[in-house]
Amino acid sequence: xxxxxxxxxxxxxxxxxxxxxxxxxxxxGALVHLSNLLxxxxxxxxxxxxxxxxxxxxxxxxxxxxxxxxxxxxxWGIFGFLGAIASQLIIYTVFIDYFAFTSEQHQTIYGLIGxxxxxxxxxxxxxxxxx
Numbered sequence: 001x002x003x004x005x006x007x008x009x010x011x012x013x014x015x016x017x018x019x020x021x022x023x024x025x026x027x028x029g030a031l032v033h034l035s036n037l038l039x040x041x042x043x044x045x046x047x048x049x050x051x052x053x054x055x056x057x058x059x060x061x062x063x064x065x066x067x068x069x070x071x072x073x074x075x076w077g078i079f080g081f082l083g084a085i086a087s088q089l090i091i092y093t094v095f096i097d098y099f100a101f102t103s104e105q106h107q108t109i110y111g112l113i114g115x116x117x118x119x120x121x122x123x124x125x126x127x128x129x130x131x
Contacts (some may be wrong), residue, residue, distance in 0.1 A: 005127075010073040012129035018122065022081060023070035024117075026063050033060035035069070051098045059084070067129055086114050102106075 009015050009054045031095065032041075033056045045053070062084050075098020092109050100106045125131075 006075045006078050009127050009130065010075070010078065012126070012131055015075055015126045017074050018126055019070045019077070022119065022123075023067045023077075024086070025080070026065035030060055030067060031061035033057075049098075049101075051095075055099070059088075079108065082120075085120055088114065088116060093110060 010019060035041060036048070036052070036056045037045065037060060041048070041056075048056075062080065066077055066080030066084055069080050071077070094105065096109060100109050121127050
């Protein structure tokens with residue numbers, strides 16, 4: 001039932017456009033994680049905290065796959081998006097002290113949380129209204 005609802009939602013015109021926009025945004029996130037892995041981030045790879053390294057690897061892979069799935073308007077792409085958002089909301093709220101060490105980093109994460117909540121809200125509005 002849920003799978004069929006997501007499949008039908010992906011075919012709606014506005015949702016289809018939104019999934020493409022999400023795919024581009026998430027592909028950008030994947031590029032950020034890849035650039036961090038290559039040492040072009042805030043600090044050299046060797047000096048990064050372990051949590052940042054693990055996050056870059058996990059979300060680099062997850063974001064890449066999710067962006068591809070969303071671009072193709074697949075159900076697994078939608079689940080990838082929802083899973084990535086849910087996991088980031090958990091780690092950035094419950095475990096924020098493992099990822100943010102300065103007040104500037106806390107502010108950046110709060111901005112990410114706000115952005116993710118807005119993206120999620122738009123998704124659910126389009127899903128419920130069947131646009």
